[in-house]
Amino acid sequence: MPEQLAFTIEVFLNGLMAGVLYALVALGFVLIYKASGIFNYAQGVMALFAAMTLVGIQNGQVPFSHLINAIFGTEIHHFGWHVHSVLAIAFTVVVMIILAWAVQRFVFRHLVGQEPIILFMATIGLAYFLEGVADLMWGSEIKALDVCMSEGNCLPQGMNGWIDQTTFDVFGYGFFIDNLDIVASIVAALLVAGLVMFAQYTKQGRAMRAVADDHQAALSVGVSLNFIWILVWSLAGFVALVAGIMWGAKSGVQFSLSLIALKALPVLMLGGFTSIPGAIVGGLIIGVGEKLFEFLIGAPFLGGATENWFAYMLALLFLVFRPQGLFGEKIIERV
């Protein structure tokens, strides 16, 4: 196999993996937008918050320790135990559900029926608030996220070593994929399958779609709006956690994580704000597109660093030629 082609394929596959992560973040946006028409700017921060909480719980960190120490003059930082990954993830899920409830109870419950721009502004406020809380709770230093890798009894026998290898030589052709990326793809696929099944086949899923479509009608068939909104924010929190784990495992848990929300914007432009499959396909297109563009055109001809703007460029083109995105609901105006 010629070297150039092998490289291209490797770049392509790496792009797919990056795309999976973009798609995961975009998915959180789509969930909330579908059910409540809120564009949740805080989705990226939620991923950061979830990842920090997970690491904090795992390491037995005392939440708000800086604050506590400053007020009481104590010197506590750690409980001195290590929580098993699976248990820590379960705790984090609980935290995200509480967060969902609080967001609904203290912010959006008071903004029902407001203009979309007001709801959007509220999510910007929420993003900054949450970032501050995350900082106060767990500290601002970069932390390594280690899920299941140093614990022997977490994954099936042999899996640990396999992920630790970090790269995977595909069929001996001499190109490499991060094993972590493969795991991420599988997890993402399972998550999407689960969400689609939930939305299509369950009572709550049906109620969710009903609420997204018409509040009044949903009430009249016995759906509690409040419950559905908390459910949706919890789901978005869960998706944020998964995204946070993946990004955190790849590049450490740090505050720049919240900026991945910006990368999800072009993904949404491509996939459409209301489509779960759209978020996935959009994420993959952006991931592959920016890597391939950088490799084939950007680096040789444009002096590189095209990855930073390629996604936005693509989104702009889509806005001009197909504003509803690839899978979005077609905009038809009856006159």
Place this chain on the structure above:
Amino acid sequence: MKDQADSYVTDDGRTIGPVVMEMKNITLRFGGVEAIKDISFDIREGEIRAIIGPNGAGKSSMLNVISGFYVPQEGEVWYKGAKRPPMKPFQVAQQGIARTFQNIALFEGMSVLDNVMTGRLTHMESGLLGQSIWKGKAEAEEIANREVAEKIIDFLEIQAIRKTPVARLPYGLKKRVELARALAAEPTILLLDEPMAGMNVEEKEDMSRFVLDVNDEFGTTIALIEHDMGVVMDLSDRVVVMDYGRKIGDGTPDEVRNNQEVIDAYLGVAHD
């Protein structure tokens, strides 16, 4: 006047049961405006009960009180022999009171069938996991619910548009789909807010037939609001007449027709 607990048989041979819902001295205010002033009336099982009145009489407000969208400042709602505590609309729906809206509130993005299936939401009880993987109790439940939905779709003659997204349907059909969704809940009381508003004569005749058939076939208690006097008089067993938030008449269509106050409200009267 018949006793609340008694049943009686109408001229056309239908049995009207005891009182299932009673409104006692309901008063509803919006700021300084009294939309409903001290109104009491009851709804009996199996009857078609109409609420009529000129524009702005407070008919829709009354329906919204029954369905929980508005909470009255004064008065009590009694349902199935018990006083109903203040409730959210979705809780009222779960108690078996389904409704349609004057301006149609359908799930525009869903197909007709999906819309009707949402009417079955209150009848779904199996677990989340079972529903996701379509096994066990959930499967049987979904099939049963689907059967009910299909039966109602057949009944209202909208088989041909089962899979059509609601947004594409003409107004008259949307009204019928909304009725189908409300019926799918197999409600104890069905509330219809101006089911014939904005329809032509033919559509009105169709809708009237469906209302009568629903009442006849399923024995559903129906409370409806309507502008068209002719339609109301033909359809209903008993009529409440409202004007400026007050009740000015209550009784059979014939009694109401001959009520001087009602005639004045509809035709206008010179005050001197």
